[in-house]
Ligand SMILES: Cc1cn([C@H]2C[C@H](O)[C@@H](COP(=O)(O)O)O2)c(=O)[nH]c1=O
């Protein structure tokens with residue numbers, strides 16, 4: 001049975017492990033591509049190398065360098081084509097595809113769009129279709145508040161995910177990114193990358209628990 005048919009007919013039965021995958025900096029290289037485009041657009045302005053990135057919002061760290069930089073930062077990721085052209089995080093696409101084919105498991109993409117949605121919204125769908133295939137378009141959740149979304153696991157690079165629900169139902173696995181390596185993660189498990197295969201251990205661990 002195809003993934004689409006399985007999703008429609010299984011009715012998300014209780015035995016299914018629901019995995020929520022963030023997009024930016026988990027599947028798509030937001031930070032690396034941001035820095036590349038920023039340097040191309042503003043070659044004479046100061047920049048922060050990835051090894052020195054700290055904190056989730058890029059513009060907050062650039063604001064400490066100079067007052068005019070946050071607007072330039074925004075101009076880079078608000079540009080047409082930015083989200084569409086984000087490169088893949090190494091191994092992310094093959095891991096997501098492999099995960100989506102596992103028995104007893106449903107994978108959803110759970111991503112927060114920019115408030116300046118003009119390009120971001122449609123381009124996130126374009127990215128998914130291009131990298132993961134059209135079947136994945138039925139499994140997209142775009143929300144500003146991930147705490148109200150149902151699921152067992154959320155794999156996300158943002159170290160603290162806040163919202164209306166004080167006790168989200170999912171367990172947050174922190175995906176390592178340049179900006180969060182020194183962040184306090186309140187005892188949450190971390191996933192280093194998609195290439196060493198450890199994500200499979202996390203999935204197997206959760207499967208035993210549900
Ligand atoms: C790093 C960074 C991200 N954003 C925006 C870009 C996306 O719309 C969301 C991604 O959030 P998610 O937790 O990965 O779903 O946040 C931003 O506005 N500024 C930044 O510096």
Ligand SMILES: [Mg+2]
Pocket residue numbers: 022023024025026156157158
């Ligand atoms: Mg993210």
